[in-house]
Amino acid sequence: MKKVVTFGEIMMRLSPPLNYRLTQISSLEITYGGGDANVAASLVRLGMPAAHAGCFPDNELGQAAAQSFQRLGVDMSHCVFKGDRLGLYFLEVGASLRASRIVYDRYNSAFANLQPEWFNWDEILKDASYLHWTGITPAISATAAQATAEAIQAARRLGITVSADVNYRRNLWQYGQRAQDVMPPLVAGCDMVVCTEGDAEDLFGIKAEPGAENSFVAMSEQLVQRFPQIKRIIATRRNTQSASHERIRGIAYIDGTFHETEDFDINPVVDRIGGGDSFISGFIYGSQKYSTVAEALTFATAASALKHTIHGDINLVTAAEVEHIMAGNTSGRLLR
Template sequence: MKQIVTFGEIMMRLSPPNHERLTQAPALAVTYGGGDANVAAALVQLGQPAAHAGCFPANPLGHAAAEHFQRYGVDMQHCVFSENGRLGLYFLEVGASLRPSRIVYDRAESSFAHLNPAAFDWAKILDNARWLHWTGITPAISASTAQACGEAIAEARRRGLTVSADVNYRRNLWQYGQRAQDVMPPLVAGCDLVVCTEGDAEDLFGIQPAAGASNSFVSMAEQLIARFPRIKQVIATKRETQSASHERIRGLLYQGGEYYETAPYDIAPVIDRIGGGDSFISGFIYGTTVHPADPARALAFATAASALKHTIAGDINLVSAAEVEHIVAGNTTGRLLR
């Protein structure tokens, strides 16, 4: 089976244990994550071969980050190790009840930000691929990462691969002199599938739901597809956050003039919400692969996968396809399995 290839930055994640605050923690737990790579790792757990392309510092931290994803079965052979830059960090305080989780980033001047686009031979990287996935974080980091992302999409299009993106607009990341509103549209124009909320569509593309629209997501998706005709599917999760420990989510899909919406999953307590969106798109890629003629089933699988991720510590959704299908079938009581 051919691979799903992802491209983006991987960072070290440092978290105080037991819901402690950074100011009181005597120690920090270490793991690694990145939106694009999280998708690749989740897909491998679901039985889909996946590879990740990225850039790391040529030091023990960089190698540790790459080896973390290798341990979960991700093909990391296309990653570049550079003498320039450092490994980006992020610090996560896991909230509880009415205190929200909080992230502090320390990612400036990373090796990924300073990557050389010429170091990535996309013809070779995509030679055994069927799908390319990227997120809006990647072109936000630097001009060189945006260039490399565009080159990857162009090669994927030449090869007839499926291209997906989680547009994931992070305003504070766009610091290198280019506007997201200028950089993102040409990249999104090369996509077949996008994860996009109404808020991201307005911020990035100036798209607002039509006045009086009965369904704001459908109105947004129709306009997005009209603007970028290559897009065939628009998906998103709708979240109703009750507290840091309690989340309710449902999946949304617009495709071919049809709207699909799942029943909500009520998740309490939330163990770790980081990677929930990555789990959603990885679940949808899996569901689309296994059930190509049944978009409702693909969406149901994606939403269940995202719900399960909220119960798992770390960035990666460590669940099998059978475990997700168990939830899709309505087994949500959490009864002991023997």
């Protein structure tokens, strides 16, 4: 398999142990994650090579963040170490009726201050099959948006598949440019996107036709009409019972056909951060391994479901473990 290249910010995650509140604790657990890089790390665990491009501060915190992914097998050789600050986020894991909460502290990070010319995309994308990015990356700064655009342009020129999780985060767009202006030209260069009806309306002004039986299909038809390069649109449906109990299913619109999986019931939820990243990494891997969309989509959804049982941002599961769940082995019985 050829490698997948991801591009985006990696942050330090600080969390109280168990389900404690931030106001209760005197110590925090440290892990690292980022929407794009989580995809790379999850793919490596599944058995697919991956590399990540990003920018870290030139200090011990930057080295620690990069090395946490390097230890998992992600190629970090295309990362740049310049600047002073690593972005942080604080996660308070909820339980039952109390929702989880995130507090960001990422302003003026090294990644936000990157310069596009630091990245030689022809070299970074050499021997790659995919470029993957998320809508978080161009939301961070104008220079990050420009670097994303240059990466997509290089991938198109080199004949590399481009995928994106459009992942609209309204509060991140603070540098004077509108997501509605920046994102459409970037998405126009994609072959596959993760996009919900809400994201499509917020970013592109696309609304499902009133009374449409399947709003996802109605949205997807309009998205493909506007962005003809897109061949695959995927997403998950969540049925949240509580902070500790989720039901998810995978959905897809591919070549004019709608696909969906059965529900996966997750109870209790250990950590839902990275569930979407696990879904897209599972679909990229599943599309390479399986001959049908149904199998690839089921693999992706099972991978995402498993991620909800693992602490941290990254889906530390193997392909065999995902296939075990696909086969209906969901009892959680001890394996010897």
